Amino acid sequence: MSAREEILGRLRDALRDSPAVPEVPREYRSTTEVPEAERIAMLVDRLEDYKAGVTVLDDDGIAPRIAELLDGAASYVVPEGIDDAWLKAADAAAPGRRRTDSTGAPLSVAELDATAAVVTGSAVSVAETGTIxxxxxxNQGRRAISLVPDHHICVVRAADITTILPEALRRLDGTRPLTWISGPSATSDIELERVEGVHGPRTLDVIIVRS
Incomplete structure (x- = not known):
């Protein structure tokens, strides 16, 4: 037996009757009954407070709104599973700008850095904290595509908006690479001066789609 195995064996013996993590009481709120309209209003309020742009619309408004937000962008990147219908108006207005980041052919960091914007879907959102x-x-792609381009356009479906965090966590697989977004990237570390675009996109536009 090696020294390492001996040490680990002793630790296991010592913890056998006294688990390292005792039972944790979970008395916090875990569910809510909040109508969709109220969840949307709450999420909009939080996102706008974080200086994100927010639009609430129906399905048929997604493509025109994305085209508006991409107006003037020299290029934009999308994950391989994006809904093509979302991009029809943007591609018709200015063909040839779209870049697709795929598992088989991922874009380099330099290519992403040279791309003006990114369009993604989302998994779940928390209205109370304004977190996407x-x-x-x-339809969301790897983390790099939502962090490197300077402008993130994110589509959020109302059915995926929860009120509180415990509700959202139940919908997520903790083994997947999760990115939590609460407004555009910003920091006030230096003399409390707000600087945007430090750790991710400088501009966040959220399109909330009613059920």
Missing amino acids: MLDGSS
Whole structure:
């Protein structure tokens, strides 16, 4: 037996009757009954407070709004699983700008850095905290594409908006690469002066789609 195995064996013996993590009481709120309209209003309020742009619309308004937000962008990147219908108006207005980041052919950091914007879907959102969560699904892509371009356009479906965090966590797979977004990237570390675009996109536009 090696010294390492002996040490680990002793630790296991010592913890056998006294688990390292005791039972934690979970008396906090875990569910709510809040109508969709109220959840949307709450999320909009928080996102706007964080200086994000927010639009609430129906399905048929997604493509025109994305085209408006991409107006003037020299290029934009999307994950391979994006809904093509979302991009029809943007591509018709200015063909050739779209870049697709795929599993088989991921864009380099330099290519992403040279891209003006990114369009993604989302996994789940928390209205109370104004947090949008991406889990790397095919319509969201890998973390780099939502962090490197300077402008993030994110589509959030109302059915995916929860009121509180415990509700959202139950919908997520903790083994997936999760990105939690609460407004544009910003920091006030230096003399409390707000600087945007330090750790991610400088501009966040959220499109909330009613059920």
